[in-house]
Amino acid sequence: MSDYRKEQEVAIEAVRRASLITQKVLQTSISSLTKSDKSPVTVGDFSAQAIINAILAKHFSDDKIVGEEDADDLRSKDADKVALKEKVIGLVNEGLMAEGADQLEKPLSETEILEAIDKGNCQGGVKGRMWTLDPIDGTKGFLRGGQYAVCLALIVDGEVRLGVMGCPNLPIDKSAKKPQEGNLDEVKQRDDLGVIFVASEGKGAFQRPLHATSSTQLTPIKTREITPEILSKASFCESVEAGHSSQGTNAKIAEFLGISSPSVRMDSQAKYASVARGDGDIYLRLPVGDGSYQEKIWDHAAGCLIVTEAGGKVSDAKGRPLDFSIGRTLKNNKGVVAAHASVHAKVIEAVRKALEEEGRGHL
């Protein structure tokens, strides 16, 4: 098994710098950004993507990147788009020139920043090294002051080898209260929020505070011990957005497992982090309707490895491993189920029953 120590160090620093900039976008008054730049998500997305891609290109110039956005919008002469571009250029350079490892000596030019954003055009596949990036996963959560995540993973020959996730609104201490959804003031005021999660294949899963310096120790994380006998005491999490995961099916699965506590609803891959550090036990993401939506690899790669390395098991609704080797989507899979390895099979059995009862057993 290869050692991805250097990649891990670079990825943590890239995610740290990008996450701090998204946090700044959120904290510098969403309302004023919304007026001038249309959407803080767009500003945060472009800025985080440019920061991460530029740092990856500096260290691993031969690696490909599978990302969601390109810079076409920022090349428009439209006044709104020009204002957006100026904002992004300012934030990217602020992020890259801030003190710490990988600090830039001089700002990047507009061309360099647009080129960095455009690097995410790889189509994925089974051969070679590629990074997959979601600069702001959980955009709805970002806008409402809920959970969102900056997600980066390294895939080599179709397998996820390294996953790093920045969760700026998640408490460092898993037992601390999560900020109330929609309360942007709380997110701005609390200084105990912001975590980076990291996992490297075969090396375990860890967390560290987002605001820590690069030499800060990583703390190991583990899924909560849960056995089939006490499965009814488990807590499960799901998307806030009903359109992303069938909440009705999830509720039925919980009922079959004897779980009576209500689901914890959370945006983004922060749900994987929650299961990985034993805050929640099960993450259910059951397909909606006819199941035609194809999940994207950048929405699952980092989270999947972090849960697996923390002692959990991640699969699709049928119990099959997620297949990251066939392009930009997980088209061989439907739905996602993450749980402690010792109860995963029981959860999958309940998923099968629930889908059959709904006449969706073929999914």
Ligand SMILES: Nc1ncnc2c1ncn2[C@@H]1O[C@H](COP(=O)(O)O)[C@@H](O)[C@H]1OP(=O)(O)O
């Ligand atoms: N119909 C859908 N089913 C599942 N996931 C979806 C669907 N539509 C969008 N998504 C993706 O769900 C992710 C957020 O999930 P969560 O609910 O866990 O926060 C986003 O990356 C979003 O992709 P996109 O960025 O293209 O909108």
Ligand SMILES: [Mg+2]
């Ligand atoms: Mg996403």
